[in-house]
Amino acid sequence: MPVVSPRPAAARRPDVWAAETVVLPAVTAGGDSAMSGLFGRGLLYVVVWSLQIVGATLVSPVLAHLLGPSDFGQLATAIAVHQLLVVFAVIGLDQALVQQHAEDGDDRVARGLVTVGTVLAAVLMAVVYVTGPLWAPVLGFSGFSPLVVAMVLWTLPASAGQLMMGLLMSQDRFPRFAVLSVLSAVGGQIFGIGLVLGLGASADVYAWGTVISQYLAMGLGIAFTRPALRGLFDRAATWRAVKLGIPLMITVLFGLILNAGDRVLIQRILGSGETGRYQVAYTVGYVVVMLIGYTGQAWTPRISAIHDLTERCRVIAQSRDELYKLLVPVILGITLAAPVLLRIVAPATFEPDSLLIVVYLVALSAFSFAASNATGRLLVTERRGKPLALVSGAAAGLNMVLNVLLLPVIGIAGAALATTVAFALEALLLRRAVPRLPHLDRTPPALLLTIAAACVAAAASTLLPQTLWWNVARFVVAVACFPWLVVRLRAARREASTDQVPTA
Numbered sequence: 001m002p003v004v005s006p007r008p009a010a011a012r013r014p015d016v017w018a019a020e021t022v023v024l025p026a027v028t029a030g031g032d033s034a035m036s037g038l039f040g041r042g043l044l045y046v047v048v049w050s051l052q053i054v055g056a057t058l059v060s061p062v063l064a065h066l067l068g069p070s071d072f073g074q075l076a077t078a079i080a081v082h083q084l085l086v087v088f089a090v091i092g093l094d095q096a097l098v099q100q101h102a103e104d105g106d107d108r109v110a111r112g113l114v115t116v117g118t119v120l121a122a123v124l125m126a127v128v129y130v131t132g133p134l135w136a137p138v139l140g141f142s143g144f145s146p147l148v149v150a151m152v153l154w155t156l157p158a159s160a161g162q163l164m165m166g167l168l169m170s171q172d173r174f175p176r177f178a179v180l181s182v183l184s185a186v187g188g189q190i191f192g193i194g195l196v197l198g199l200g201a202s203a204d205v206y207a208w209g210t211v212i213s214q215y216l217a218m219g220l221g222i223a224f225t226r227p228a229l230r231g232l233f234d235r236a237a238t239w240r241a242v243k244l245g246i247p248l249m250i251t252v253l254f255g256l257i258l259n260a261g262d263r264v265l266i267q268r269i270l271g272s273g274e275t276g277r278y279q280v281a282y283t284v285g286y287v288v289v290m291l292i293g294y295t296g297q298a299w300t301p302r303i304s305a306i307h308d309l310t311e312r313c314r315v316i317a318q319s320r321d322e323l324y325k326l327l328v329p330v331i332l333g334i335t336l337a338a339p340v341l342l343r344i345v346a347p348a349t350f351e352p353d354s355l356l357i358v359v360y361l362v363a364l365s366a367f368s369f370a371a372s373n374a375t376g377r378l379l380v381t382e383r384r385g386k387p388l389a390l391v392s393g394a395a396a397g398l399n400m401v402l403n404v405l406l407l408p409v410i411g412i413a414g415a416a417l418a419t420t421v422a423f424a425l426e427a428l429l430l431r432r433a434v435p436r437l438p439h440l441d442r443t444p445p446a447l448l449l450t451i452a453a454a455c456v457a458a459a460a461s462t463l464l465p466q467t468l469w470w471n472v473a474r475f476v477v478a479v480a481c482f483p484w485l486v487v488r489l490r491a492a493r494r495e496a497s498t499d500q501v502p503t504a
Contacts, residue, residue: 112231
């Protein structure tokens with residue numbers, strides 16, 4: 001499917017708000033290097049998004065100590081269900097509006113799509129709220145409790161915020177994006193902890209604190225983006241966005257099932273206590289995967305702005321390999337530091353000694369996720385969402401089947417292994433979904449060998465004793481991986497700044 005070129009300036013309607021917008025320039029053959037934008041300003045968005053990871057990492061040990069395994073597991077399950085609701089509410093419009101903005105060169109239609117998505121989220125939230133007493137017990141909750149109510153009411157502000165941050169990122173309005181992101185993510189966690197300390201240690205109190213903060217962030221996001229009401233009457237634009245958004249929604253839905261569905265199965269098969277233990281280990285290991293996801297989101301507007309398909313393939317392949325190089329010290333560092341991190345984020349009742357293998361397996365899936373992200377970005381810019389949906393469905397299905405088979409045998413380590421295998425399958429199938437597009441360069445063999453060596457070394461470290469001095473020694477080596485990461489990042493930025501797109 002050919003890339004849709006931006007409309008000529010004469011065909012665009014004047015828009016006062018567009019005057020305040022910084023439009024990302026289209027990148028074509030003969031222009032400046034797109035890689036420079038990815039590893040330059042593009043990484044600023046990754047840094048802000050990563051504050052969510054930092055916040056979750058800091059909040060998790062506090063909640064684990066305050067709530068205990070059972071209540072913490074209930075909260076983890078509620079958040080997983082909330083994430084599913086947001087996927088249905090947004091229906092992929094957050095990604096569709098980014099692509100629309102890149103194709104149009106202005107935000108007229110994209111601002112209307114924010115309005116459409118917000119209204120749809122409100123309708124879905126109302127339906128789910130009314131039917132809450134029917135489905136809540138089925139998912140293992142004790143009725144339509146305050147925790148479940150908070151989870152449902154969280155749907156609207158989270159969905160609207162996702163749409164608004166997508167628009168701000170497309171407009172390259174970083175200061176406002178940063179304020180909105182920090183308030184909605186970190187602010188909610190801090191406010192929730194404050195309510196827990198002031199009103200009592202329970203999962204529903206924390207959830208309500210997060211919900212209140214999210215509604216405040218939504219109000220600020222409306223002021224920042226000024227969603228256009230005319231979007232409700234632009235049927236052609238809405239239908240075009242929905243045609244792309246629905247396959248992407250299905251993709252994200254299956255991805256969420258792959259990432260979070262195991263919590264529901266663990267709670268049903270092993271109980272909420274094991275769910276809490278798995279959540280702690282998953283939070284530590286999944287930091288790496290989340291960083292890759294945030295990187296992909298931050299890079300999407302800039303990659304979509306490359307209208308030459310061959311050049312876009314080149315940039316995607318090169319940026320994927322640079323991410324692999326960055327992941328090598330990260331996988332070593334996170335695995336080596338895990339014994340200490342687990343003891344920080346969880347009390348002894350969580351049995352952190354047995355969680356190290358879970359951290360390693362979850363972190364290992366970052367390499368497969370990086371590969372899937374690269375191919376997925378290429379398919380989205382070509383408005384080919386169906387392959388993404390089909391492949392994600394296959395990976396999610398495999399993950400669920402493996403969980404059912406492995407959980408009764410090897411416990412929560414089986415859930416982590418299922419996640420790793422499912423991500424690998426997704427990467428392999430997606431790579432086979434682009435045969436008709438220009439050649440997407442494969443990763444050099446030398447880099448693949450480096451990745452394999454790092455993964456084997458990280459796996460071997462999990463067999464070392466978890467005594468005090470062994471853990472201290474591992475943590476020292478893990479800290480030494482950070483300068484390695486910084487050097488690798490500087491090298492990537494230097495290579496990107498000197499890399500010029502070949503002249504046509």
